[in-house]
Amino acid sequence: MDDADLDLRRRTYAFFVEHRRAPAPAEVGEPDDVVAGWRRLHDAHALVLNPATDELRMLNPFSCVPTAYRVEANVRWWYGNCAWDAIGICAALHSDGRIEASCPDCGEPLAFDVRDGRPSDESLLFHVLVPARHWWDDIVFT
């Protein structure tokens, strides 16, 4: 990952945080260069593209598409890719926040606040199905 790719990544994340949506390639640079750079960043696990369309799928911890993990932070709503990323949005924005999701088993709503780096509900459990060495084999499934 060279300085040009790191700068592209920085511009891409800055656009996302400002506009709460993923940029089109032309919104952060010369489109062909941007797509080529995003592919390199995808290969380096610095973001995640939809391989079929080259559209941004994840700017971890943010999801570029709606998910089951909604996050209120900095007076805005975001989507996290998973429970870990949902809390990570509060961390990345250096903000308190609120996470809203549902139990994958029973479907009941789950919600908690994050204040000063601590969750308001300490009874909930986080389950990781995929061993760490395989997380990036299929990051969307993970």
Place this chain on the structure above:
Amino acid sequence: MNLFRSEEHIARWLGTREPGATIPLTKLTELAFAWWDDRIAPDWAPHTREQNVAILERLGLVGDFWELA
């Protein structure tokens, strides 16, 4: 990577699948803040594998399941 109400809900959701790892939300929150804190910093640089291993180890997330690629 999901949140559940209890171990019972996890077991029912897993069905016949092999369980992964379960940690309390408090530990997940510590992990998330250590892992993602710098992610939109202008001078962000990719974490090295060693940095990420150190985060996991500091939180006691060790053993075969937590071994990074």
